[in-house]
Amino acid sequence: MKNEIKIFSPATVANVACGFDVLGFCLDNIGDEMLIRKTNKKGIFITKIEGFDLPMDAELNVAGVSALAMYEALNVDYGFEIEICKNIKPGSGIGSSAASAVGSVFGMNELLGKPFSKTQLTEFAIKGEALASKCEHADNLAPAIFGGFTLVKSVSPLEILEIPSPDDLYVTIIHPQIEIKTSEARAILPKEVSLQSAITQWANFGSLIHGLHTSNYELISKSLHDVIIEPHRSKLIPYYNEVKMEALKTGALGCGISGSGPSIFSLSKGLENAKNVEDAIKNVYSKADIKFDTYRSRINTEGIKIIN
Amino acid sequence: MKNEIKIFSPATVANVACGFDVLGFCLDNIGDEMLIRKTNKKGIFITKIEGFDLPMDAELNVAGVSALAMYEALNVDYGFEIEICKNIKPGSGIGSSAASAVGSVFGMNELLGKPFSKTQLTEFAIKGEALASKCEHADNLAPAIFGGFTLVKSVSPLEILEIPSPDDLYVTIIHPQIEIKTSEARAILPKEVSLQSAITQWANFGSLIHGLHTSNYELISKSLHDVIIEPHRSKLIPYYNEVKMEALKTGALGCGISGSGPSIFSLSKGLENAKNVEDAIKNVYSKADIKFDTYRSRINTEGIKIIN
Numbered sequence: 260m261k262n263e264i265k266i267f268s269p270a271t272v273a274n275v276a277c278g279f280d281v282l283g284f285c286l287d288n289i290g291d292e293m294l295i296r297k298t299n300k301k302g303i304f305i306t307k308i309e310g311f312d313l314p315m316d317a318e319l320n321v322a323g324v325s326a327l328a329m330y331e332a333l334n335v336d337y338g339f340e341i342e343i344c345k346n347i348k349p350g351s352g353i354g355s356s357a358a359s360a361v362g363s364v365f366g367m368n369e370l371l372g373k374p375f376s377k378t379q380l381t382e383f384a385i386k387g388e389a390l391a392s393k394c395e396h397a398d399n400l401a402p403a404i405f406g407g408f409t410l411v412k413s414v415s416p417l418e419i420l421e422i423p424s425p426d427d428l429y430v431t432i433i434h435p436q437i438e439i440k441t442s443e444a445r446a447i448l449p450k451e452v453s454l455q456s457a458i459t460q461w462a463n464f465g466s467l468i469h470g471l472h473t474s475n476y477e478l479i480s481k482s483l484h485d486v487i488i489e490p491h492r493s494k495l496i497p498y499y500n501e502v503k504m505e506a507l508k509t510g511a512l513g514c515g516i517s518g519s520g521p522s523i524f525s526l527s528k529g530l531e532n533a534k535n536v537e538d539a540i541k542n543v544y545s546k547a548d549i550k551f552d553t554y555r556s557r558i559n560t561e562g563i564k565i566i567n
Numbered sequence: 568m569k570n571e572i573k574i575f576s577p578a579t580v581a582n583v584a585c586g587f588d589v590l591g592f593c594l595d596n597i598g599d600e601m602l603i604r605k606t607n608k609k610g611i612f613i614t615k616i617e618g619f620d621l622p623m624d625a626e627l628n629v630a631g632v633s634a635l636a637m638y639e640a641l642n643v644d645y646g647f648e649i650e651i652c653k654n655i656k657p658g659s660g661i662g663s664s665a666a667s668a669v670g671s672v673f674g675m676n677e678l679l680g681k682p683f684s685k686t687q688l689t690e691f692a693i694k695g696e697a698l699a700s701k702c703e704h705a706d707n708l709a710p711a712i713f714g715g716f717t718l719v720k721s722v723s724p725l726e727i728l729e730i731p732s733p734d735d736l737y738v739t740i741i742h743p744q745i746e747i748k749t750s751e752a753r754a755i756l757p758k759e760v761s762l763q764s765a766i767t768q769w770a771n772f773g774s775l776i777h778g779l780h781t782s783n784y785e786l787i788s789k790s791l792h793d794v795i796i797e798p799h800r801s802k803l804i805p806y807y808n809e810v811k812m813e814a815l816k817t818g819a820l821g822c823g824i825s826g827s828g829p830s831i832f833s834l835s836k837g838l839e840n841a842k843n844v845e846d847a848i849k850n851v852y853s854k855a856d857i858k859f860d861t862y863r864s865r866i867n868t869e870g871i872k873i874i875n
Contacts, residue, residue, distance in 0.1 A: 281770045412774045412789070420777050420786070450762060457765040457795070461772045462589045466720045468776040469728050478728070481720070487765070 263296035264369050267566045268362035269559055270347045271354035272430065272524045273398035276485040276515040277463035281411050282422075283354075285402040286430065287559040291358045292566070293322070294342040295366030302338040303327050303363075310345035317341075321356045325387030326363035329375070332383075339367055349391075351434045352522035353554075357399030360387030365404065365563045377404050382417055392441060399518065406562030408471060425474035428558045429533035431511070433502060433540045434522040436550040439495050444519035447491045456486045476512060476528045483513025483526065496521050501543045509539040530557075571604035572677050575874045576670035577867055578655045579662035580738065580832045581706035584793040584823040585771035589719050590730075591662075593710040594738065595867040599666045600874070601630070602650040603674030610646040611635050611671075618653035625649075629664045633695030634671035637683070640691075647675050657699075659742045660830035661862075665707030668695030673712065673871045685712050690725055700749060707826065714870030716779060733782035736866045737841035739819070741810060741848045742830040744858040747803050752827035755799045764794045784820060784836045791821025791834065804829050809851045817847040838865075 269290035273283040303317040303326040317323030322341055341363050347355040364383045368375050384400045401409035401419045408422040463482045470478035493499040502523050503514040510532050511525040527533040533555050544551045577598035581591040611625045611634045625631030649671050655663040672691045676683050692708045709717035709727045716730040771790045778786035801807040810831050811822040818840050819833040835841040841863050852859045
């Protein structure tokens with residue numbers, strides 16, 4: 260059995276428009292690299308963090324907390340070391356903490372000979388994610404672990420559905436380098452919504468699930484509307500409406516806030532359109548005095564994986 | 568070309584649990600029979616109504632109003648006579664007015680050589696349905712015309728999605744013979760709902776659509792929950808909770824209010840279970856001093872049809 264393993268832990272988009280709080284998908288070429296190593300000393304040890312300044316103490320580190328949750332379920336006379344090369348900026352809205360949380364448990368599970376199911380891995384990762392977001396949710400964890408589109412039907416008990424998606428679906432992300440406080444993103448949400456808008460939201464969400472199942476790009480496009488969350492949270496993201504307008508004008512299928520922002524995602528049919536959308540939204544932000552990154556990716560149907 | 572045609576216009580269930588206001592399905596062996604006949608005299612004429620006492624004046628009759636809506640779109644030098652053998656009791660909650668509204672336009676369209684699409688027929692039928700329910704909606708019309716499960720994504724513009732369903736899905740209906748006033752069923756609904764319950768509803772609705780696509784009976788069962796409408800409207804239906812409890816105890820996949828009631832539907836895997844559910848819910852109502860009917864049906868994937 261191997262003693263160490265290298266992992267690519269992908270970025271993810273949660274709160275996909277009308278699928279707020281339940282639907283997410285996985286990205287292909289943006290993610291953290293992690294090395295998980297068996298060690299004679301019992302316990303979980305973060306031995307190296309590159310990229311961003313994060314706590315080395317396992318109990319204060321998202322990857323450490325999920326690893327400890329799994330470790331407590333084991334009865335082994337050895338421990339694990341975790342090295343993290345963090346590429347996804349914390350707070351960017353594309354599942355940075357989720358990538359850390361799943362990376363450690365996925366790697367440990369591989370070294371142990373896969374005793375745990377993907378759903379069980381998600382359960383452990385929820386503990387790590389809760390350290391970062393102060394609540395237990397799985398909308399970034401599930402797509403990172405399962406790949407593709409996932410619907411978290413419920414957290415307790417944890418029920419994750421894998422939703423198929425068409426082959427030629429691409430995503431473009433823009434990450435404006437501003438900070439949105441999680442507390443602010445939460446406080447801005449209404450506690451009550453009109454029944455009429457709720458009905459519109461579930462009509463769109465049901466249609467989106469049907470569109471993904473049937474590879475109906477036109478329907479996917481018509482369904483990617485969020486009448487409940489976006490009107491509030493988009494106010495926290497400078498140039499949100501301009502980005503969205505330009506993306507749609509360029510032929511994007513839809514556009515929305517990634518997670519709780521500040522990143523914005525657009526979905527496209529085909530790489531060519533995703534590239535054009537990237538150019539168009541870069542153009543919007545180039546006029547602003549805000550640093551930003553953009554990413555382009557196919558939908559990653561594999562999810563987290565071993566690399567050499 | 569034929570001069571007259573006989574139609575079976577099926578009963579339907581709308582407001583399917585978490586799919587309130589958008590999801591409906593079609594029944595097999597409960598419905599109205601209608602005869603549509605070309606006549607030399609221009610106009611639309613209701614010439615016979617059996618079963619229930621309904622207006623003979625086309626402009627005051629649901630089937631007449633939808634027929635007139637289509638007739639106005641035609642330029643023909645003849646008219647149509649409509650005979651209605653009404654088997655679905657008005658106000659029962661299983662799409663009585665919808666069956667009338669679609670029957671006339673479906674029959675006329677057949678006699679005309681099918682110039683109109685199913686969606687166009689639904690548009691005409693909406694006009695008839697509006698006479699009965701005082702608002703334009705298509706959640707009973709769409710399953711009657713298309714068959715199977717339908718999702719009305721939006722009414723304006725009219726967008727109807729046909730959702731596949733597993734072969735072995737059966738429905739049991741109990742119709743307690745009480746009257747629920749539409750105005751009361753509407754007034755009892757909240758104008759605002761909590762964001763949390765709305766999220767639960769769309770998680771369930773997305774899961775139900777996925778479950779129907781994947782013939783996953785367990786998931787269909789887990790998804791058939793309505794946390795928003797049922798708590799209010801079920802109060803208007805005597806013994807609702809008892810019927811639901813007995814149906815679920817007997818192995819029904821789920822149970823809910825059909826339309827705005829008073830009928831209650833249960834879904835079952837297999838005919839055998841549907842029969843057992845029928846016995847169980849009959850048993851509940853036999854103890855009450857309320858007259859009732861029960862029906863059992865496969866999901867009718869064909870929808871409205873010509874009969875001899």
